[in-house]
Amino acid sequence: MAARRLTWSQVLYVWVLGAALPVGVYLTSRGLYAHGVLALVAVAFGLVLVTTSLLAPRPESAPLALRARLRPVGFPASIIVDETVGPCVLGFGPGQRWGLDPSGQLSWPVCRPAAEALEAALGRPWNGELTRVVACRCPLADARVRFVASRAAVPAA
Numbered sequence: 001m002a003a004r005r006l007t008w009s010q011v012l013y014v015w016v017l018g019a020a021l022p023v024g025v026y027l028t029s030r031g032l033y034a035h036g037v038l039a040l041v042a043v044a045f046g047l048v049l050v051t052t053s054l055l056a057p058r059p060e061s062a063p064l065a066l067r068a069r070l071r072p073v074g075f076p077a078s079i080i081v082d083e084t085v086g087p088c089v090l091g092f093g094p095g096q097r098w099g100l101d102p103s104g105q106l107s108w109p110v111c112r113p114a115a116e117a118l119e120a121a122l123g124r125p126w127n128g129e130l131t132r133v134v135a136c137r138c139p140l141a142d143a144r145v146r147f148v149a150s151r152a153a154v155p156a157a
Helices: 008-029 033-055 112-123
Strands: 067-069 077-085 097-100 105-110 131-137 144-150
Touching: 008 033, 105 112, 112 131, 112 144
Parallel strands: none
Antiparallel strands: 067 105, 077 097, 077 144, 097 105, 131 144
């Protein structure tokens, strides 16, 4: 698990809780039990809140965060949607085209799952192939989109 960094508000909150603990102990030792117990309960409750906020899983980057740039491939390519199974959330449909320049710039953005699938397919050695088929699955819907990537540059429509 990756190390997590505390935000300034969490640091301040822990500091305030740390100050309330000795105050609660002091008040209790002076006979002010109700006030001391209240301060200690506040500390316990605050520690539970801080702990749960630190241990809660953070959402990974948005699944549909659009990307207009892939890793540079070194050659122009075209990407065409060959087939869709289920409704694509972004509306990708058969026949839709993208151009990819040698620096990795797409003519139109794609979602993160599509970008990762295309980067994996385009990054492998081509060994004389002119086309390559790659598919991605949508994490939000029961959909799959199949792309055909081609080294022959076809202008994006």
